[in-house]
Amino acid sequence: MTTSQAASAYEDVxxxxxxxxxxxxxxxxxxxxxxxxxFLDNDDLVVELSESRVDDLAQRGVAARFTSHHHPARNWIRVADQQLWPELARESHAFVGEPAVGGES
Incomplete structure (x- = not known):
């Protein structure tokens, strides 16, 4: 269940x-x-980032790896700190929205 504070933070993002x-x-x-x-999952924002960025955030304790059906979901990280949501959402947007390298050759 999402709290109103998390819902409001998601709306801002x-x-x-x-x-x-x-x-x-x-x-x-x-x-x-x-x-x-x-996407919003309960009170956390879950974003897709590069594997190295997910590793970095998880190792530093900034966020936690997202699991789906009790298995880690590759490149997805769960972010509880709502102050980080805008930055990491923009980073995820750039990561997912960029065309694949070499796609024009």
Missing amino acids: AFSFEDDARVVVNENQLYVDGTIFA
């Missing part, structure tokens, strides 16, 4: 992408070009 036509926002998920890059 979602609002920050309102000028990006590539982003679709629904009740608790953010998509860029049709691919999910962040």
Whole structure:
């Protein structure tokens, strides 16, 4: 169950992408070009980042690896600190929304 404080923080993050036509926002998920890059899970924001960035955040105790069905979900991290949500959501948007390297060759 999401608290009103977490819901409000998520709304603030979602609002920050309102000028990006590539982003679709629904009740608790953010998509860029049709691919999910962040979602609200209870009172945490879960974002997709590079494996090295997920490792860094987890090792420093800044966030926790996200698990799905009791298994770690590759490249996904659970962020409890709402002050970090905007920064990590932007980072996730850039990570997921960038075209694959070499896609033009």
